[in-house]
Amino acid sequence: MKNQSTPIINQYIGLVETDPFENSMEEIENLAQLIVGDLDLNVVKKLSRLFYPNGVSLIYVLSESHLAIHTWPELGIIHIDLVICTPRTQAEFEKALKSAVTNYTTHSVTVKAVNFDKVSDS
Amino acid sequence: MKNQSTPIINQYIGLVETDPFENSMEEIENLAQLIVGDLDLNVVKKLSRLFYPNGVSLIYVLSESHLAIHTWPELGIIHIDLVICTPRTQAEFEKALKSAVTNYTTHSVTVKAVNFDKVSDS
Numbered sequence: 001m002k003n004q005s006t007p008i009i010n011q012y013i014g015l016v017e018t019d020p021f022e023n024s025m026e027e028i029e030n031l032a033q034l035i036v037g038d039l040d041l042n043v044v045k046k047l048s049r050l051f052y053p054n055g056v057s058l059i060y061v062l063s064e065s066h067l068a069i070h071t072w073p074e075l076g077i078i079h080i081d082l083v084i085c086t087p088r089t090q091a092e093f094e095k096a097l098k099s100a101v102t103n104y105t106t107h108s109v110t111v112k113a114v115n116f117d118k119v120s121d122s
Numbered sequence: 123m124k125n126q127s128t129p130i131i132n133q134y135i136g137l138v139e140t141d142p143f144e145n146s147m148e149e150i151e152n153l154a155q156l157i158v159g160d161l162d163l164n165v166v167k168k169l170s171r172l173f174y175p176n177g178v179s180l181i182y183v184l185s186e187s188h189l190a191i192h193t194w195p196e197l198g199i200i201h202i203d204l205v206i207c208t209p210r211t212q213a214e215f216e217k218a219l220k221s222a223v224t225n226y227t228t229h230s231v232t233v234k235a236v237n238f239d240k241v242s243d244s
Contacts (some may be wrong), residue, residue, distance in 0.1 A: 009201055011203070045169055051185075061179050065179065066179065070187050070205065070207075077129060078130055081188075083201065112236055112238060114135050
């Protein structure tokens with residue numbers, strides 16, 4: 001049985017492979033907002049960096065931990081990292097991510113989950 | 123053989139279990155600086171949030187992607203998430219992390235790596 005004094009830490013990591021896309025912060029902010037909205041998360045701070053010639057890093061501190069997105073536009077790669085201490089499932093994350101990238105010509109969406117079971121079991 | 127046009131994306135996630143510790147941003151910034159220094163990473167932006175009654179979120183945007191640390195001081199939990207597009211190994215991350223938490227009364231340090239092999243193979 002789960003010890004109620006231990007934190008829930010869910011981490012989901014997505015990799016989206018697409019056609020090459022524009023190096024646009026606005027597009028990635030839109031993607032992040034769609035994920036945050038779909039999963040009903042709360043953004044408390046934002047941080048972004050546009051790299052030259054290519055690439056965006058966009059990070060939201062959430063009241064539930066963080067969402068970080070990194071892109072390699074010329075290669076068509078989007079990396080999404082979500083750490084949350086609320087009970088969202090991998091399926092919910094994957095659904096939100098797939099829904100958020102419908103504007104891209106997507107080749108694949110791969111999602112992995114990281115769990116430290118000892119935290120829940122200790 | 124690896125396609126040179128694909129990005130390296132290494133992600134290492136650490137969970138440190140300790141005695142309960144002080145809710146101190148300064149201590150966590152010190153921990154982050156030790157990891158960044160040990161792994162020779164470059165910080166381009168910082169973002170932090172002190173939660174009440176307990177908890178710190180500290181995120182660095184790196185020129186190599188990001189380092190995010192979240193804490194549950196009252197439970198003695200530190201979660202460290204490193205995404206980098208440079209060739210640091212899991213062993214190097216684990217060594218840097220263990221070295222950075224020597225000021226804590228540590229019960230365990232667990233490290234996991236996330237790889238999307240298809241990125242390297244595509």
